[in-house]
Amino acid sequence: MSQFVLRRLFWLVPTLLAISLITFLVMHATPGSPLQPTAANANPLPPAAQENLMRQYGLHRPLHEQYVIFVWKAARLDFGTSYVYRTRQVTDILKSTFPVSLHLGAMAMAFAVFVGVPLGIMAAVRRNGFIDYVASFVAVLGVSFPNFVIAIFLIVTVVLLLPNVIGFHIIPRTGGWTGPVDWILPTIALGLQPLGILARYTRSAMIEVLNQDFIRTAQAKGLAHHRVVIGHALKNGLIPPLTIAGPMFAAIATGSFFVEAVFRVPGMGRFFVESMLSRDYPMIMAVILLYGVFLAVMNIFVDVLYGVVDPRIRLS
Amino acid sequence: MGVLRNRRADPASAATGAPAKEARADALLHATRPHRTLWRDAFSRLIANRLALFGMLVIIAIVLMAIFAPLIAPYDYRDQHLGSTFQSPSSEWWLGTDNVGRDMFSRMIYGARVSMLVGLGAQLIILAIALPIGAVAGYAGGKVDNLLMRFVDVMYAFPQLLFVILIMAMLGRGLQNIFIAIGITGWVILARVVRAEFLSLREKDYVVSAHAAGAGPWRIVTKHILPNALTPIIVTITFGVPLAIFTEAALSFVGVGIAPPMPSWGGMVGDNQQYINSYWFLSLFPALAIALVMMSFTFFGDGLRDALDPRSGRR
Numbered sequence: 001m002s003q004f005v006l007r008r009l010f011w012l013v014p015t016l017l018a019i020s021l022i023t024f025l026v027m028h029a030t031p032g033s034p035l036q037p038t039a040a041n042a043n044p045l046p047p048a049a050q051e052n053l054m055r056q057y058g059l060h061r062p063l064h065e066q067y068v069i070f071v072w073k074a075a076r077l078d079f080g081t082s083y084v085y086r087t088r089q090v091t092d093i094l095k096s097t098f099p100v101s102l103h104l105g106a107m108a109m110a111f112a113v114f115v116g117v118p119l120g121i122m123a124a125v126r127r128n129g130f131i132d133y134v135a136s137f138v139a140v141l142g143v144s145f146p147n148f149v150i151a152i153f154l155i156v157t158v159v160l161l162l163p164n165v166i167g168f169h170i171i172p173r174t175g176g177w178t179g180p181v182d183w184i185l186p187t188i189a190l191g192l193q194p195l196g197i198l199a200r201y202t203r204s205a206m207i208e209v210l211n212q213d214f215i216r217t218a219q220a221k222g223l224a225h226h227r228v229v230i231g232h233a234l235k236n237g238l239i240p241p242l243t244i245a246g247p248m249f250a251a252i253a254t255g256s257f258f259v260e261a262v263f264r265v266p267g268m269g270r271f272f273v274e275s276m277l278s279r280d281y282p283m284i285m286a287v288i289l290l291y292g293v294f295l296a297v298m299n300i301f302v303d304v305l306y307g308v309v310d311p312r313i314r315l316s
Numbered sequence: 317m318g319v320l321r322n323r324r325a326d327p328a329s330a331a332t333g334a335p336a337k338e339a340r341a342d343a344l345l346h347a348t349r350p351h352r353t354l355w356r357d358a359f360s361r362l363i364a365n366r367l368a369l370f371g372m373l374v375i376i377a378i379v380l381m382a383i384f385a386p387l388i389a390p391y392d393y394r395d396q397h398l399g400s401t402f403q404s405p406s407s408e409w410w411l412g413t414d415n416v417g418r419d420m421f422s423r424m425i426y427g428a429r430v431s432m433l434v435g436l437g438a439q440l441i442i443l444a445i446a447l448p449i450g451a452v453a454g455y456a457g458g459k460v461d462n463l464l465m466r467f468v469d470v471m472y473a474f475p476q477l478l479f480v481i482l483i484m485a486m487l488g489r490g491l492q493n494i495f496i497a498i499g500i501t502g503w504v505i506l507a508r509v510v511r512a513e514f515l516s517l518r519e520k521d522y523v524v525s526a527h528a529a530g531a532g533p534w535r536i537v538t539k540h541i542l543p544n545a546l547t548p549i550i551v552t553i554t555f556g557v558p559l560a561i562f563t564e565a566a567l568s569f570v571g572v573g574i575a576p577p578m579p580s581w582g583g584m585v586g587d588n589q590q591y592i593n594s595y596w597f598l599s600l601f602p603a604l605a606i607a608l609v610m611m612s613f614t615f616f617g618d619g620l621r622d623a624l625d626p627r628s629g630r631r
Contacts, residue, residue: 015469015470015473018470018473019470019473019474022470022474023482026482026483026486027482027486030486030487032486140611140614140615143614144558144607144610144611144613144614145606145607145610145611146562146565146566146606146607146610148566148569148585148586148603149585149603149606149607152585152589152592152599152600152603153600153603155592155596156592156596156599156600160592160593160596161596253475254475254476254477254478255477257477257570258566258569258570261569261570262589272478272481272570273481273485273570273571273572276481276482276485276486276572277485277571277572284482287478288474288475288478288479288482291475291478292473292474292475295473295475296473
């Protein structure tokens with residue numbers, strides 16, 4: 001087991017190198033320069049000032065040298081100063097904003113797991129019943145509606161229209177990240193898609209398990225229905241949903257940008273587009289690598305969990 | 317059942333012997349239902365699925381709307397009516413007007429063009445990239461396959477949406493660049509599907525015997541393997557359409573997608589969400605349109621998968 005984890009962590013290094021190299025190439029192969037102001041109608045910098053900036057950023061070196069220097073520094077978690085926020089280190093900016101995104105992501109994931117999985121189980125147990133229809137409705141909603149669309153729906157219905165109907169505000173405001181009131185809607189908007197996918201997967205996996213012989217045996221022994229479901233079916237039925245938890249976390253992580261934008265959550269999501277549009281090279285690299293590491297670690301975690309839940313699977 | 321009982325009840329015909337039996341078998345042979353191709357069969361199954369039919373009709377309606385946009389739209393999508401900005405929906409402005417007085421209804425109709433073009437067009441590009449790569453990797457195997465799979469691993473480790481945004485931010489806005497960005501990132505899924513199909517089909521007896529009969533690799537791939545791999549390819553492409561529509565909407569939403577003044581539903585949501593507290597309908601209607609289109613393609617894709625391969629999906 002620990003050997004497996006170590007080997008996977010070792011593989012992380014070439015993967016991250018490949019990701020950073022691709023990003024580096026895309027950044028430098030496309031037209032445009034970080035030395036020009038991005039504001040519309042701004043005066044271009046004089047050549048002497050550009051020259052100075054280039055030296056300051058180290059952009060005057062040949063590309064391969066720049067890349068080696070980047071890797072050398074990044075290995076020690078030094079991504080340099082942001083080109084946009086010139087007084088702040090990239091790592092400092094991410095240190096203050098990443099926890100907010102992680103908080104939102106964790107809540108959305110918890111919402112998806114603790115609502116989606118039970119929903120799928122109940123849908124499978126009472127097939128074609130009311131809950132089954134609710135579950136498939138939520139699944140369709142989650143799978144086909146982008147999260148920023150859901151966010152808009154939530155704001156319009158819950159914040160703007162509902163108070164006129166019921167006469168008081170359940171959620172009085174949007175924007176900010178100060179208390180639980182601000183957390184509710186972003187969490188739902190971000191979590192609904194994974195919730196739908198989870199419910200769908202859980203349902204079909206549970207139905208498959210419930211049709212198997214050992215379930216019939218358990219029922220024949222005279223076990224109560226809920227004990228058959230919880231004690232026998234659940235263990236096997238939860239394996240398929242577990243396998244998609246890794247990619248799902250990635251969807252939550254990258255999707256958080258849109259939700260953060262709509263609800264004005266002060267997470268790191270806003271640096272996605274901002275840094276890319278202004279060609280803030282150090283910031284782009286740091287953001288993409290952070291998500292790459294996050295994604296890879298989640299996948300390793302899920303694989304380990306997979307082996308724990310299902311002893312038949314040998315980690316190799 | 318009825319046939320058996322009749323036979324037993326009528327000993328006379330059984331006694332007449334062989335000629336009658338032969339005639340009966342002949343009649344049965346010719347009484348079989350008319351020959352139906354796989355596609356006809358799948359189509360009738362698809363039509364029988366109500367959700368899939370709903371999806372298909374919505375898609376057809378929106379495609380027609382996109383084609384005939386200039387005839388349907390009451391105004392041009394660029395026309396700014398500065399005297400009547402932020403109008404609520406009324407008989408004159410069906411869906412209201414935006415911050416510079418552009419008719420939302422007209423912009424929504426033109427917005428369908430972008431969504432449909434990206435959704436369907438991107439699939440052609442993805443197909444053109446993924447089919448050859450997946451086919452070579454699956455059919456040739458060995459080193460080529462290994463190389464491809466390593467590359468696919470890296471692409472999977474890349475947060476995909478982030479990569480698309482990066483490419484768009486670097487290349488700049490515009491329809492052509494959206495095709496490039498979606499093409500570069502989107503082919504991986506289809507290439508994997510094609511590879512897996514080719515890998516398993518090349519071991520089949522009929523392929524081996526075609527090979528033994530002297531058929532060249534081109535003939536084997538085009539005549540024997542590809543027709544049998546069509547179903548998963550079609551299904552993957554169908555599910556790729558809403559994904560591409562989503563990607564375009566998301567890109568335009570954050571401002572790196574379609575270049576203005578061309579309207580895109582995602583862009584309209586993104587531009588108008590700052591006014592949501594006062595003029596919520598401005599962002600709600602395009603959001604509804606995105607949701608409706610993606611839902612229709614999901615229903616249609618589900619139905620198509622069940623229709624083409626009746627064994628899957630029926631649980």
